[in-house]
Amino acid sequence: MDPHDIAHRHGAAHPHDATAIANELYRYAELVDAGRFTELGELMEHCTFSYGIQGDPGPSGAAAIAASYRDMVVTYDDGTPRTRHLTTNPIIDVDGDAATVRSTYTVMQQAPDSAMQAIISGRYHDTMKRIDGRWRFTERRFLVDLVGDLSRHLRFELLPQDQPPESEERQP
Template sequence: MDDVAACTNVLFEIAEAMDAAAYDTLESLLEHAALIDGASGSVLAKGGAAAVAHFRSIVKVHPDGTWRTKHVTTNPIVAANDDEATIRSMYTVFQQTETLPMQAIIAGRYHDTLRRIDGTWRLVERRYFADLIGDLSNHLTFDL
């Protein structure tokens, strides 16, 4: 697999783990990552354990054990060299719950930096930008 595909797959693996509320997988995928609010520059979490603690504190888990979401990551623009890559992409989060019909609840952008660590591409920084905000009442524990 070439570097662009490998880096893009990291984004998709993170989305898949979030939708499943697979916290062990998320902790591993985000082991080297800093999660940053793109608008304010505030560091939300640094490292896998802190990222999982952050998600557990702000995201509602539903009776089926998931977030009842689908994080769709699109339009990746990848610039990669031997050991570092940047990816600008868009995300749309869909959600359906017992009380919420399926709909897009938020859309925005990720600005990601990945590094090759021990031969594997790893996320080291993710900046979140929320551009369009819908009904997050079944997703987050606070108002955005």
């Protein structure tokens, strides 16, 4: 028997946990970029969203999350927002069946009749748990650092957030 499997049964992190967790980060980006909001809601069904350093609450539950994305994200004739969410630099800390993840994101967009451009960049602070053998998001906090032209991506104006620089921030 593999010693990693024995450790995993006793609550220790399995070597594959970081990869499985990172794949969930990337799956989120893939589903948003494809405009597959029902599947996105299912992916995030155990998750509570919050925004900014104050943690302003967002939707929770599969149906509410899917509806929220349909309401706020502009989609085009191909059914997508014509974006690429680039999630990078994940820092994954696993403690048994729980994990915290800090990562950065940059969203690129090429809306019809416009050049491709970076429209927003910031950080995700996530909490995840192993539920029924699969890593699932339980909290996602969106922190916005840089904002470009979001008028062709969001149906609302993103207001500046009162956020300290990353170096002064509380650790999740």
